[in-house]
Amino acid sequence: MDSQITLRVDGAAHPLAVDTRTTLLDALRERLRITSPKKGCDHGQCGACTVLLDGRRVNSCLVLAVTVGDAEVTTSDGLAVDDVPHALHRSFVEHDAFQCGYCTPGQVCSAAGILAEARAGWPSAVTPDVAADTVELTDDEIRERMSGNLCRCAAYANIVPAVADVARAEGVRR
Amino acid sequence: MREFRYERAADPAAAVALLAAAPDGAFLGGGTNLVDLMKLGVATPDVLVDVRELTSREVADLPDGGLRIGAGVPNADLAADRRVRERFPVLAQALLAGASGQLRNRATTGGNLLQRTRCGYFTDVTKPCNKRSPGSGCGALEGVHRNHAILGQTIAGSDDPATCVTTHPSDMAVAMVALDAVVRVLGPDGEREIPIAELHRLPGSDPSRDTTLRHGELVTAIDVPALGMPxxxxxxxxxxxxxxxxxxxxxxxxxxxxxxxxxxxxxxxxxxxxxxxxxxxxxxxxxxxxxxxxxxxxxxxxxxxxxxxxxxxxxxxxxxxxxxxxxxxxxxxxxxxxx
CATH class of the missing domain: 3.30.390.50 (CO dehydrogenase flavoprotein, C-terminal domain)
Known part of the structure; x- marks a missing residue:
């Protein structure tokens, strides 16, 4: 059954008719040809499809497009402003934080999410005191918070410092 | 995936009425479990009633120092709530021990309680499973069951329609049970409160039912009473x-x-x-x-x-x-x- 929706993606509005079964990921890739979010497992386990929905990271493969409403979708592409790469894009390149690159847009969106969560003082499973006022994105914190993003090339050893550098620049890491 | 009609309702009572009229319909919260089960063919609703933004997304103080958690509060927000972190660290830690950051951002408190088992026989429609397909038997009893239950199973042979040895997957619900939480639901016959220990059930003779909720009943909030100990x-x-x-x-x-x-x-x-x-x-x-x-x-x-x-x-x-x-x-x- 079709439903008429408008998706707001990376600053542009896209009206389209979708079958109610269409996920946000498939709407972006197959209908709008916005292909930076990738389809990996399609079950919310790998994180390759991660986008920001009103600034919060989500698995776009588990979000039905008809439920998105007026929320702003930001993909890894959209993190770049006026074709200038985001600090996370530059850091991933500088640290060689990928091999094949398939998981990278999801990793970058997830990293943008954890920076915002850390700025808001959100604890994680490895935070010693969940009631602490502030959190610091130590290597352990980054690994835990990025655990929803798999990299089958196993570039983790470079992804952690790539995120750490930006965390330091943003004041959530010493 | 089976075709379905997507419905939004004006308020929780309207959502309950919509689902009461749709015997094969389901409420949709964050969808992190349901949408996945629909892709797998395990869940086949013909109507989805979207309640993610319909129930409260607020955490409110109760007079005794407890909290009333709206069913629509995302897991991530609940784990980050300062009152939860200070008064109920067990709840914040349980939430943070579950899933990934992306899933916690989308999953709701009510939906977390009602998530289905991750038993490999339940999620694979080609395998026998009394929970998914009543009467088909239990593949896990003599199959892959390293991460299955050790207490309260129904063990009556692989072909018996009552056999079920699976576990409930939620971390949050374990903390809620220790905290003596009370689940507030709205149904076709009005509101009722369910002590959380009476929400989830053992398989007994009917493994298809995870909870004591009736069709059309909507979880609207969870009350967590004051604890007063570490x-x-x-x-x-x-x-x-x-x-x-x-x-x-x-x-x-x-x-x-x-x-x-x-x-x-x-x-x-x-x-x-x-x-x-x-x-x-x-x-x-x-x-x-x-x-x-x-x-x-x-x-x-x-x-x-x-x-x-x-x-x-x-x-x-x-x-x-x-x-x-x-x-x-x-x-x-x-x-x-x-x-």
Whole structure:
């Protein structure tokens, strides 16, 4: 059954008719040809499809497009402003934080999410005191918070410092 | 995926009315479990009634120091709530031990309670499963069941329609059970309150039902009463992160003058529902807060365990996780006591 929706993606509005079964990921890739979010497992386990929905990271493969409403979708592409790469894009390149690159847009969106969560003082499973006022994105914190993003090339050893550098620049890491 | 009609409602009562008129319909919260099950062909609703933004997304103070958590509060927001972190660390820790950051951002409090088992036979439509396809049998009983239940299963042979040996997957619900939470629901016949220990059920003779909710009943909020003692959640799993529990424990402990005045214990990963360890609690009240007491208490609970061929390791694991967690809460040093 079709439903008429408008998706707001990376600053542009896209009206389209979708079958109610269409996920946000498939709407972006197959209908709008916005292909930076990738389809990996399609079950919310790998994180390759991660986008920001009103600034919060989500698995776009588990979000039905008809439920998105007026929320702003930001993909890894959209993190770049006026074709200038985001600090996370530059850091991933500088640290060689990928091999094949398939998981990278999801990793970058997830990293943008954890920076915002850390700025808001959100604890994680490895935070010693969940009631602490502030959190610091130590290597352990980054690994835990990025655990929803798999990299089958196993570039983790470079992804952690790539995120750490930006965390330091943003004041959530010493 | 089966075709479905997508509905939004003006308010919770309208949503309940829509679902009451759709016997094969389902409420949609965050969708992190339901949408996945629909892709797998395990869930086949013909109508989805979207309630994610319909129930409250607020966490409100109750007069006694407890909290009323709207069913629509995302798991991430609940774990980050300062009152939860300060008053109910066991709840914040349980939430943070579950899923991934992306999933916690989307998953709701009500939906978390109602998520389905991750048993591989349940999620594979080509396999027998009494929960998914009543009467088809249980593939897990003699199949892959290393991470299945050790308590309260129905074991009556692989072909028996009652057999079910799976576990409830939620971490949050284990903490909620230890906290004596009350689930508020709205149904076609009005509102009712369900003590959370009575929400989830054992498989009994009908493994298809996870909970005591009736069709069309909508979880609107969860009330968590004041606790007044230290609490924590500990989870053992195969990976360091983003994996379901082998065994987990939600515990709270009140020790005065070296004696256990009050205790709450619930176990995850061991049964078809979050397992309130009432026998252990009973044994422990009034006993000295020592490793020997803690071990004796949890052993009395685990006497009822009926492990399967490949998951007997969970019995000593549960014992050790409970003892270690209670020692932590009592401020005791295991190694010094063992020396």
């Amino acid at each position: 609490s924590r959640y500990r989870k053992v799993r195969d990976r360091a992160s983003f994996a379901f529990a082998l065994v987990s424990v939600a515990a709270a402990l009140d020790v005065r003058d070296g004696v256990v005045r009050d205790v709450r214990l619930a176990l995850g990963g061991v049964a078809h529902k979050p397992w309130r360890a009432s026998a252990a609690e009973y044994v422990l009240r009034g006993m000295p807060a020592t490793e020997a007491s803690f071990a004796a208490a949890v052993e009395s609970e685990l006497e009822a365990a009926t492990p399967l061929r490949d998951n007997a390791f969970k019995v000593p694991m549960a014992r050790n996780v409970v003892v270690r967690t209670l020692l932590d809460l009592a401020g005791r040093d295991t190694e010094r006591e063992l020396a």
